[in-house]
Amino acid sequence: MKKVPKIIIVGAGPVGCYLGQLLKQSGFDPLLLEEHAEVGKPVQCAGIVGRGIFEEMRLPISQKSILNKIDGSKVYFNGSSFDLHRSRVAYIISREIFDKELSSGLNIEFNTHLREVSKIKDGYLLKTNNGEYYADIVVGADGPNSRVRKSLGFSSDMKLYRGYQYRLKMSPKEQNYVEVHYVKPFSLFTWIIPEGNGTARVGTISNNPYQELNNFIEKSNLQAEIIEKNAGAIPIGTCQLVKNSAALVGDAACQVKPITSGGLYYGMKAAEFLADAIKEENLHLYEAKWTEEFEQEIKICLLARNILENMGEDVSKRIFSYMKDNVNLIEKIGDFENHSSILWSLVLNPRTYPTIGTLLMGMIKNPKFIMRSLFRVPR
């Protein structure tokens, strides 16, 4: 009889749990190691996801976690703004419920913190605060500061950004629209997300999110009771996915959208590719499928992000006003999960040429930045 490999997934976040469910369905019996005492806490997420999470995943995702449905966004930068409309484009979820449902029925060892993993003869030895574990296959689904990634020396060029969020007792005027206030278009921003129940999530992703968020709240005069504080890291960049019989998935593997910093859709899709590769006994199929489906999209968005982050305020204003003039196009071709299609159609439109000219002028003045952007040389 064929030996079933012993699989250990480090991290019972949404991606590790979804992978666990997929493997269980294929006849494996994975063990998850989770450092916290329960799944879904602490929350480190704004909880906005495209409908695709509920419609496109291979396993049915229960709708119990959905708190509100979103019809578009109000986008602000430097005193200017525009609105984007699309009915039911995104859902606001309770991450605690979402994660807990994904973990149902899985074999999870709680309060187990992985300290180190090392390659031994035919498998892996995992050292934790709860003793040692052996695995034939080890998967790091242990988030942005992945211990598996560091211990096994996966290569990566990621940069960690920080997010800070309050849940406030307040009802934004528009219950089905999110507000996005750019600090730097189109990567660093503050959001107001209505949960639809008299509570809103107000948060920032930026280089100094705590300060930025408090300044925003003061400036906007949002005098409301804080009922919860959340903070976390967002990995942006690329990462090696497979090394011998070990793999990374989700935030551990930097599978995050470079423009909006959303990680749930990519991470869960990647879990499906990884589960297939484990079933086929060839982890490299996971890398190949990920490259085929998402690598180009991520590279284009990383390049755009890198360019935009390094431009001065005059160029940012010009790009924002160009986006504002093209709202209809963005509404027509914009996709919650795929952003390169918008970038391409804007770049290929002759009306963008003056804006691109300004961008190129900015880049020529900074040759080091051109090298970093094009060849992704680590800082």
Ligand SMILES: Cc1cc2nc3c(=O)[nH]c(=O)nc-3n(C[C@H](O)[C@H](O)[C@H](O)COP(=O)(O)OP(=O)(O)OC[C@H]3O[C@@H](n4cnc5c(N)ncnc54)[C@H](O)[C@@H]3O)c2cc1C
């Ligand atoms: C402020 C903020 C807002 C965000 N908003 C959104 C959003 O609106 N939409 C969206 O799609 N994404 C959002 N994200 C990103 C999203 O939260 C992540 O992409 C998602 O949680 C990734 O899931 P994961 O399972 O890969 O990792 P995680 O959710 O980080 O789960 C990793 C798990 O591993 C465990 N773990 C870590 N280290 C160890 C260890 N050494 N031993 C044992 N266990 C360990 C952790 O306790 C955790 O349970 C946001 C992130 C932040 C920080």
